[in-house]
Amino acid sequence: MNIEEYIASGILELYVYGGLNKEEKSEVQQMIKQHPEVKKEVEAIEKAVIRLSSGTAPYLRAINYELIKNKIFQDHKKVVPIKSNRWRTYVGWAASIVLLVTSYTFYNKYKQSESTIEVVRTERDNILEENKTITNKNKEYNTILNFIRERNTDFIKLGGQEVSPDSYAQVYWNKESNKVVIDASGLPAPPKGKVYQVWSLKLDPLTPTSIGLLESFEDNKAKLFNVESVKDADAFGITLEPAGGSKTPTLEQLYTLGKI
Amino acid sequence: MDQEQLLDLIKKKDSRSFDYLYDMYSQSLYGVIHNIISNREEAEDILQEVMIKIWDNMDSYDESKGRFYTWIINIARNSAIDKYRSKNYKNFKKNLSTENFVSVIKDSYNLSNITDAIGIGSFIKKLKPKCIKIIDLLFYKGFTHKEAAEELDIPMGTLKTRNRACINELRTILEVR
16 A cells, blocks of 8 residues: 555544544554655644544633643642552552442441341331221220110011021111121121122012112121111011122022011 | 754643643634533543643653654543543443534534634535544544444544545645645
């Protein structure tokens, strides 16, 4: 490759930009030393890009000159140069490693305490939630207890029937307010997919009216259930029905029955 | 004063040499930094750091490392890119390539006083868009020719000769022979 071709290849521009690797760079430097026209070309390229970049800069405020000069010649103390000696390098590295390890340890500790806080927070939330539930239940029981104690509240015993002779239940019915509460503590847990349904009955003629389902039977520890109000009834019965309840009672599955 | 004389002066830490250094290169370094950072105040801060870094590390520069200007422009670019990266940590190189020196000077900034004198304004209008992109990536942003070739999707050899042609156009307009 002759000099013109070498120059035309575009390698000198990249040399000025700083975009060459070590070998390419030393090759260009060799050429510069040997050929004045290569050196001249490099200088011209450099001049062009200096003028281009100067020309595409915004106005540089004069204050910058003062600021930099002051920093260099007055308050600026010489800091660690790029070419520091080996001793300093090692101390620097050692310090970095110590810092790194320490930071890592602290970071871990921080993460640990963070997860501890998280656990405690969850526990606290659970307890608060539980407390709320208990308070609500308590209120509910109090209401029921007051209801049972009321003068106008009647107590009807429902006895076990053919399908489950040992079962029993109580109905609390207030004829003034028409409110009804079922105590189902004498009933066995319903099988899966089944639910107890409560009926108020008129006997002449026999007319059953559904007044509610004993949903969430297992979860209701006190087995006290609020059902719909009843104005007029001769008897109450509880049957076992498919989940969701039935329109008419399945009499073969009549668990308890009680006449007023 | 030529570069060799300047270097001798700077190495002696003569305060006059700071003036020369500043006069000859600060505007150019500022142009490159500003092209990457696009914020005047931040670019000024970086320029201050860069000038001090250059001054402090003069002892570590020798001509076997290449042109003095190449050395300082690298310091300026790296400082600006570090700053840019610290703010735009994801895909910084990709994002970096979206703005160029033309979009920067099109902004409403007051350009340096010498802009008109050297005819940059009219030059920019004449320069082919592909030249703007090539010079921007290779010179201003310091992409390697491999990275720039990938970014522009052209072979590396083509990129080199095109860049050469673009710089020649620039030199014709600036009358740098």
